Amino acid sequence: DGGITQSPKYLFRKEGQNVTLSCEQNLNHDAMYWYRQDPGQGLRLIYYSQIVNDFQKGDIAEGYSVSREKKESFPLTVTSAQKNPTAFYLCASSGWTANTGELFFGEGSRLTVL
Amino acid sequence: GDSVTQMEGPVTLSEEAFLTINCTYTATGYPSLFWYVQYPGEGLQLLLKATKADDKGSNKGFEATYRKETTSFHLEKGSVQVSDSAVYFCALKGSNQAGTALIFGKGTTLSVSS
Numbered sequence: 001d002g003g004i005t006q007s008p009k010y011l012f013r014k015e016g017q018n019v020t021l022s023c024e025q026n027l028n029h030d031a032m033y034w035y036r037q038d039p040g041q042g043l044r045l046i047y048y049s050q051i052v053n054d055f056q057k058g059d060i061a062e063g064y065s066v067s068r069e070k071k072e073s074f075p076l077t078v079t080s081a082q083k084n085p086t087a088f089y090l091c092a093s094s095g096w097t098a099n100t101g102e103l104f105f106g107e108g109s110r111l112t113v114l
Numbered sequence: 115g116d117s118v119t120q121m122e123g124p125v126t127l128s129e130e131a132f133l134t135i136n137c138t139y140t141a142t143g144y145p146s147l148f149w150y151v152q153y154p155g156e157g158l159q160l161l162l163k164a165t166k167a168d169d170k171g172s173n174k175g176f177e178a179t180y181r182k183e184t185t186s187f188h189l190e191k192g193s194v195q196v197s198d199s200a201v202y203f204c205a206l207k208g209s210n211q212a213g214t215a216l217i218f219g220k221g222t223t224l225s226v227s228s
Contacts, residue, residue: 004157031214042203042220043158050214058215090157094214101146101207103216105157 002027006091006106013078013085013113021076021109023091030095032074033103036060037088046089049074078111086113116141116208120219127194127226135189135222137178137204145206147171147180147187148216152201161189161202194226 004025013019025032031050035043045058049068063082068074074093078085088110092103121136139145146165150158162171167182176191187204204219 006157033215035218040220043218045215045217048215092158101214101216102148102160102163103158105150105159107157108155 004091004093004104004106006089006109009107009109011109011111013111015113016080018077018079019111021078021089021091021111023074023076023106024072025074025091025093025104025106026072027093027095027104028071029093029104030071031093032068033092033094034058034064034066034074034076035090035092037090037108043090046076085111087111116145116206116217118204118206118217118219120202120204120222122220123223125222125224127224129196129226129228130193131226133189133191133194133198133224135202135204135224137187137189137219139185139187139204139206141185141206141208143209144182145208147178148205148207149176149178149187149189150203150205150218152203152221154200158203194224196226196228199224199226 007022033048034046044060047066049055065077090108091106094103117140148163149161151161152158162173164171164180170179178189201221201223203221205216
């Protein structure tokens with residue numbers, strides 16, 4: 001089945017550690033996104049990529065990094081510079097032909113800093 | 115910049131009650147509008163969308179009409195079920211927006227009891 005796979009579903013991190021969240025899609029979509037979800041805050045955009053080897057900062061990029069070496073993959077690294085990393089992270093993708101802007105989401109990764 | 119404001123929850127209803135969740139937006143040009151739904155522990159799923167003024171999006175008994183004169187896209191359902199309990203997000207894609215990321219409201223939690 002086509003879709004977006006995020007892993008791990010749950011992740012625990014000690015303070016000062018970097019962690020990488022995986023996002024893979026087999027929808028042949030060009031664009032991919034990372035959002036952060038906190039209670040009462042909705043979804044906030046971290047990074048997005050419209051094409052391989054290119055990505056743009058979103059509203060809350062500080063303390064995060066990404067790469068887009070393959071069309072199918074858009075991993076997010078939460079660095080030790082992110083002051084409050086405990087959150088639910090959602091990856092999404094969209095195709096250029098879907099010019100209405102619909103996003104397809106993965107099931108999310110919940111990161112907890114101990 | 116572009117933004118979305120939706121009514122704060124939680125919204126608590128009895129089964130078969132009428133549902134309205136208000137959503138208003140601020141955007142230049144002619145944005146596309148969306149409602150997404152998130153069930154507990156999952157990612158977001160597109161519920162419905164509208165791409166131009168006066169369009170009505172509908173799905174699974176939910177409806178929303180794109181009202182440019184009031185900059186609104188309120189979500190309605192005539193008779194809610196327990197299975198509709200979830201978090202609902204209003205979102206927009208601005209016509210003048212660089213990139214293709216969606217801007218989301220903060221979400222409204224709906225709880226339906228039998």
